Amino acid sequence: MFTIEHDFDAxxxxLVDETEPGVRPLNEDVVIQSFDDRVVIEQMEAGGDGVSRVVLSLRQLDELRAALNLPEGQYRLARRP
Incomplete structure (x- = not known):
């Protein structure tokens, strides 16, 4: 299951981890915040002691999107002028 909310600036x-009971431990929810210039991905740490956070620039997000659909290798995306 997932939810989408539109805040003032993001x-x-x-993403809610829904799994069959007893299959594996549930993971904490993943929260993705999309701003004009960056994307922030957060998840509570397993012990609940803090939050793990990854900040991606929009360029990094484009590269990640491309990487999900490419075979193993090294790539550089061409930028349009």
Missing amino acids: TVIT
């Missing part, structure tokens, strides 16, 4: 997507 779009917030929350």
Whole structure:
């Protein structure tokens, strides 16, 4: 399950880990905040002691999107002028 909310300066997507009972431990929700210049991905740490946070520039997000659909190798995306 996931939710999408539009805040004043960001779009917030929350991914909820839904799994069959007893299959594996549930992971904490993943919260993705999309701003004009960056994307922030957050998840509570397993012990609940803090939050793990990854900040991606929009360029890094484009590269990640491309990487998900490419075979193993080294790549550089061409930029349009």
